[in-house]
Amino acid sequence: MNCAKAVRLALYLVLSTCSQIQSGFTTTKVGPQPLWNATYTDKLRHDLLLNYDKFARPAQHYNKTTVQLGIDIRHLEFNEFKSTLMVFAWLRLIWDDEKLQWNASDYGDINALHIAEHEIWQPDIYLYNSAVSSPLSQYVNTHILVYPGGQVLWVPPVQLTVLCTVHLRYWPFDKQECELVFGSWTYHGDQIDLAHYNNQTTVNLDLVVTNAEWDITRAVQIRSEKKYPCCEEPYPDITVKLSLSRNPNAYKAIIITPAFVIIVLTLLTFWLPPQAGEKILINGCTTVIICLFMLYFSQKLPLMGKEIPLVVLFYASCLYIVSISMIGSVVVITMSRSKQSSNLPWIIKQPLTGKFGKLLGLDSYIHQSANSNHRMAVEEMRDHQVTDFDDGNGSEDHQIFKSQMSVNKSYQQKDWILLAVAIDRLSFCFYCVLFAILSLAYSL
Structure with a gap:
């Protein structure tokens, strides 16, 4: 009887070896642990993003998500022929994600996590008066910072092109008024609310690269709400108003x-x-x-x-x-x-x-x-x-x-x-x- 079992085992091993040679690869089980040592960042990302749905708003449907919006202007170009203003800027977006919370002491005191922008939910903030039909997400490909309390900070560099009414009566001593209107495209005010970044109503101009032709004389942010006949819910937006003065020296x-x-x-x-x-x-x-x-x-x-x-x-x-x-x-x-x-x-x-x-x-x-x-x-x-x-x-x-x-x-x-x-x-x-x-x- 023992000899029969040994023969069967030997025959099984021979057949298994032949099948592996014919398939071209072999498998080896080394246990439940991976071959490399996982870091706290790997473990944190695994725990946060394993079952994360980036298409669902990270809050209960009866709670609103407040998005703080700010803008730092870097450079601008004005096109009189197309009646457009092109603004190169850095947007600042802050919101709370209830799904991205952790106890820092459990993960080696990690106080900030870098996540790619396509991995988590983002508010669909659009430029309402854009001259091109593209969302902000198509302009950038930068990482997002997430903090233990669920606060998300996203600072994408953007290139915004807006339609602007041109007044050339006093050219070349003219002044132009342009607006950038930001708001959610699909969510109403009871779902996504907009607020000023750090409660600042003025636009930061410290990073502006000097323009030889245009000077920014005034830049403010104004929050407003609109109600449409179709809907009872308010639709908030933040309007950035820019006053430009042409440099007539040349x-x-x-x-x-x-x-x-x-x-x-x-x-x-x-x-x-x-x-x-x-x-x-x-x-x-x-x-x-x-x-x-x-x-x-x-x-x-x-x-x-x-x-x-x-x-x-x-x-x-x-x-x-x-x-x-x-x-x-x-x-x-x-x-x-x-x-x-x-x-x-x-x-x-x-x-x-x-x-x-x-x-x-x-x-x-x-x-x-x-x-x-x-x-x-x-x-x-x-x-x-x-x-x-x-x-x-x-x-x-x-x-x-x-x-x-x-x-x-x-x-x-x-x-x-x-x-x-x-x-x-x-x-x-x-x-x-x-x-x-x-x-x-x-x-x-």
């Missing part, structure tokens, strides 16, 4: 200085001699400069905005003014260069040669006109004396008449030049007042 050199040069060039044309063709050249160059700036504005600013920036309206007005100034320059040059067949009307000449002309600074031209009139009178007297002693030769009378006519035309031309200069002086005064009005109107 734009002063790029935009404001050329505007001053355009005004000076436009006014300078009225002080050139009335016969100078440089009037047309200066006005043409000024027109090209304004057109280049209009193209720059079209690339820098959205064309479909509700508000047109005042600086754009100023340059557009300057373009109209310079065009009218060019027309006036053509009239003045034509008047002063063309030979006039008629005398300047007395009703126009008398004020120009009087106090009004002196007030316009026409003294030199008035003297030239007066000397011309005096010479014309002398020439007429001389011509009369010559004709009185003439022996009746008709050819000589004809030559004298032609010379007298040429002298009269030159004297007439002086008067028309005087009128052309007066038009320039009056235009200069008018344009000074016009530019002053435009500057005041578009700077307020």
Whole structure:
């Protein structure tokens, strides 16, 4: 009998060995303990997360979970064309998880446990006015700190893009107001309540990286509750209000200085001699400069905005003014260069040669006109004396008449030049007042 049992045992061992060789692996039982030494952290994670359901809110359904929310802004970018504000920040979320509590003395005095963000429940805090349809969990992949009392701290770095109403009327001296509205997407206020992080209503700006274009002048957090017609429960949210001020120092050199040069060039044309063709050249160059700036504005600013920036309206007005100034320059040059067949009307000449002309600074031209009139009178007297002693030769009378006519035309031309200069002086005064009005109107 014993021999039969031994044979059976030997046959069993042989068959077992053959089956293991054919399967390619062997198993060895070493006992209930693992091959390596487990730490207190391993034991704590095993005890907390073994049967943990991360899809269930870690509280009784009749109790609410209070989530403290704060934000530390790091950097921001404003896009006028898309009407969006991109904020790079660190969120601070704190809540209590009743399932994640332990006695620190039972686990080697562990006072904090690092857990991956996908291993436990998280509040579904969304950015309500987000410009992209993504939850906060898709922006980050950072660990969460859990403390023995069940308090959970999560500080994820986030990149938030929000829709923002753009006001560009006072560009580049504009100020923008933007909001970031946070709230739970599916839980109402009786399930998830929102509160300020450490009861702080101001946003921490100590970590802000200096922005060359924008300065944050105001950043506050406001908690509010809303009730919708569909539901009786309140829906709390926390709104972060940001006030941004553009730094205009660079734009002063790029935009404001050329505007001053355009005004000076436009006014300078009225002080050139009335016969100078440089009037047309200066006005043409000024027109090209304004057109280049209009193209720059079209690339820098959205064309479909509700508000047109005042600086754009100023340059557009300057373009109209310079065009009218060019027309006036053509009239003045034509008047002063063309030979006039008629005398300047007395009703126009008398004020120009009087106090009004002196007030316009026409003294030199008035003297030239007066000397011309005096010479014309002398020439007429001389011509009369010559004709009185003439022996009746008709050819000589004809030559004298032609010379007298040429002298009269030159004297007439002086008067028309005087009128052309007066038009320039009056235009200069008018344009000074016009530019002053435009500057005041578009700077307020």
